[in-house]
Amino acid sequence: MATSILPARARPAIPGPSDLALFSNLRKLQENQLHFLTHMARTYGDVVRYRLAHLTIYQVNHPDGAAQILQGNHKNYGIEGVPGFKTLKLVFGDGLITIDGDRWLRQRRLVQPHFHHRQVATYGDMMVQSTLDLMEQWRDRRVNELPLDMNTELSRLTLLNVVQALFSMDIKQDAAYLDKLTMELAELVSVRFANPLYPPLAVPIPGNKKFIALRDAFDSHIYRAIRQRRADLAEGREFHDLLALLMSAKDAATGEPMSDKALRDEICTFVSAGSGTATQALTWSFYLLAAHPDAEDRVRREVTALGNRLPTVADLPQLPYTRAVIDEAMRLYSPVWVLTRRSLEADMICGYHIPPRSTVLVSPYVMHRDPTYWPDPERFDPERFLPANTAGRHPYSYFPFGGGPRLCLGKDFALMETALVLATVMQRYRARLLPGHPVEAYTRAAGLHPRYGLLMTLHEV
Ligand code: HEM
Structure with missing residues (x-):
C-alpha cells in the first residue's frame, strides 16, 4: 500500500470537526457513543478525522475501507497499542x-480446529437442554404476570453454554454470581474505555479498587477450575474440550506447556468474548420480535412446523426466517459496535492518507445503518437477510463478526x-415488553445492550 502514498502537499485534507473541539468531542462521545460515531459519519463522509483529548482518530465509514483494514491490508492494522489497550490487558x-x-497466529491456529463447524455442532443438544432448564425455572416464576429481565436471563444462559461447551464445567450453582461479576467488570472496562484520561490502576480511586476486587474474584474462580481440572486429570479422567487442547499445547521455542496464567488469560478471553455478544444478539431479537408481531408469528410458524419436538442442529436449514431475524437484530444492534486498530505504516484509505501509528475505527453499528447500503435503515425487516435478497451486497456493509483473519x-x-435458543423459546413462549419500560441501546465493552435491561412478560402459546 505504501506505493500509493502521496507527497504531503498533494494529500487531500481529511474532513472532520476542528482540532479545537478536542474536549467537546470527548464530552459528546461520552454522552452517547453511538450518536457521536453516527453523527461523524453522516456529517463528514467516508473517512473522518477528529481529536478526542490527546488522541487523533480516523473513523472509516466506507465498506471498502473496512475491507482494507480488516482484510486487504490487515497486517498494517494491529490491536496492540489501541486506546484502552492497557485496560483490555488488565x-x-x-x-x-x-x-x-x-504470537496471535500461533495461538489462533492452535484453537481454530475446536471451532470447526462439525465440532461446534456437537454442542447443539446441550444448548437446547440448558434453554429447557431455564424455561422450567420460568414456569415456577409466574412469568406471565411478573416481568423478568430477558437480558439477565439470556446472559446467564449464554454464560452456562460457553463454559459448559468449551471447558466442560458445570457452573449452574454459581451462574448468577459469575454473570453479575462479569457484567460489573465489563461496566468498569467500558467506563475506562470511554475515558482516555481515566487514572491508571495504581491510583487508588474507588473505581480502580472495585475493578481490582472484581477481577481478583473472577480470577479466583478460574484458577480454582484449573486446579480442579488438574486433579481430575490426575485421577485419570479424560477431556476433549478447549481446555484440554490448551493444556496439551507446548511452546514452539521452549517445549513448555501453557502456564496457569496463560490458561487463565485464554479462559477469560473465551468466556467474555462468547457470552456477552451472543446475549445481546438474542436480547435484541426478542425485543424486536415483541415489537413486530407479524415477524414473531412467522418465526413461530417456522419453529412449530418442526413438529411436536425440540429443535436440533439438523433443523437449522429449515429455519431461514428465524436466522434472518437474528441477522437483522445484529444489523440494527450490532453486539460489537466498534472495532479499533492501530496503523503500523502509512496507508491510503478511500483516497485519504492515514499516517503511521494512527488510531483507526470502523463501526459495524454505523455501517449497518448507513442509508447508502441499507434502504430505510431504521426499519426492522428480516426479509433483507433471506437468501434471495442478499445478492450484490458489499460484504463489509454488514460485518457483525468482523472480518479477515481475525x-x-x-x-x-x-x-x-x-438460532437454537430462539427457536426453543419461541416454541413455547410469546415475549411481551413490559408497557412503559424504556429501551435504549447502551455501549458496553461486552456488547451493545439495553441500558435499563429488557423487562418482559412471557406467555405460553
Ligand atoms: C453474536 C455473537 C458474537 C458476535 C457478534 C461476535 C463478534 C466478534 C467480532 C466483531 C470479533 C472481531 C473483533 C476484532 O476484529 O477486533 C470477534 C472476535 C472473537 N470472537 Fe466473537 N462474537 C460473537 C460470539 C462469539 C463466541 C460465541 C465466541 C466463543 C465461543 C467468540 C470468540 C471470539 C474470539 C476468540 C475472537 C478473537 C478472534 C481473534 O482475534 O483471532 N465470539 N467476535
Whole structure:
C-alpha cells in the first residue's frame, strides 16, 4: 500500500470537526457513543478525522475501507497499542483478543480446529437442554404476570453454554454470581474505555479498587477450575474440550506447556468474548420480535412446523426466517459496535492518507445503518437477510463478526446457539415488553445492550 502514498502537499485534507473541539468531542462521545460515531459519519463522509483529548482518530465509514483494514491490508492494522489497550490487558492478559503478529497466529491456529463447524455442532443438544432448564425455572416464576429481565436471563444462559461447551464445567450453582461479576467488570472496562484520561490502576480511586476486587474474584474462580481440572486429570479422567487442547499445547521455542496464567488469560478471553455478544444478539431479537408481531408469528410458524419436538442442529436449514431475524437484530444492534486498530505504516484509505501509528475505527453499528447500503435503515425487516435478497451486497456493509483473519472465532458457535435458543423459546413462549419500560441501546465493552435491561412478560402459546 505504501506505493500509493502521496507527497504531503498533494494529500487531500481529511474532513472532520476542528482540532479545537478536542474536549467537546470527548464530552459528546461520552454522552452517547453511538450518536457521536453516527453523527461523524453522516456529517463528514467516508473517512473522518477528529481529536478526542490527546488522541487523533480516523473513523472509516466506507465498506471498502473496512475491507482494507480488516482484510486487504490487515497486517498494517494491529490491536496492540489501541486506546484502552492497557485496560483490555488488565482483563484478558495475553489472551487471543489482545495479542498480534506471530504470537496471535500461533495461538489462533492452535484453537481454530475446536471451532470447526462439525465440532461446534456437537454442542447443539446441550444448548437446547440448558434453554429447557431455564424455561422450567420460568414456569415456577409466574412469568406471565411478573416481568423478568430477558437480558439477565439470556446472559446467564449464554454464560452456562460457553463454559459448559468449551471447558466442560458445570457452573449452574454459581451462574448468577459469575454473570453479575462479569457484567460489573465489563461496566468498569467500558467506563475506562470511554475515558482516555481515566487514572491508571495504581491510583487508588474507588473505581480502580472495585475493578481490582472484581477481577481478583473472577480470577479466583478460574484458577480454582484449573486446579480442579488438574486433579481430575490426575485421577485419570479424560477431556476433549478447549481446555484440554490448551493444556496439551507446548511452546514452539521452549517445549513448555501453557502456564496457569496463560490458561487463565485464554479462559477469560473465551468466556467474555462468547457470552456477552451472543446475549445481546438474542436480547435484541426478542425485543424486536415483541415489537413486530407479524415477524414473531412467522418465526413461530417456522419453529412449530418442526413438529411436536425440540429443535436440533439438523433443523437449522429449515429455519431461514428465524436466522434472518437474528441477522437483522445484529444489523440494527450490532453486539460489537466498534472495532479499533492501530496503523503500523502509512496507508491510503478511500483516497485519504492515514499516517503511521494512527488510531483507526470502523463501526459495524454505523455501517449497518448507513442509508447508502441499507434502504430505510431504521426499519426492522428480516426479509433483507433471506437468501434471495442478499445478492450484490458489499460484504463489509454488514460485518457483525468482523472480518479477515481475525474474523470472530465463535461465529458458527454463536449463530447455532442463537438460532437454537430462539427457536426453543419461541416454541413455547410469546415475549411481551413490559408497557412503559424504556429501551435504549447502551455501549458496553461486552456488547451493545439495553441500558435499563429488557423487562418482559412471557406467555405460553
Ligand atoms: C453474536 C455473537 C458474537 C458476535 C457478534 C461476535 C463478534 C466478534 C467480532 C466483531 C470479533 C472481531 C473483533 C476484532 O476484529 O477486533 C470477534 C472476535 C472473537 N470472537 Fe466473537 N462474537 C460473537 C460470539 C462469539 C463466541 C460465541 C465466541 C466463543 C465461543 C467468540 C470468540 C471470539 C474470539 C476468540 C475472537 C478473537 C478472534 C481473534 O482475534 O483471532 N465470539 N467476535
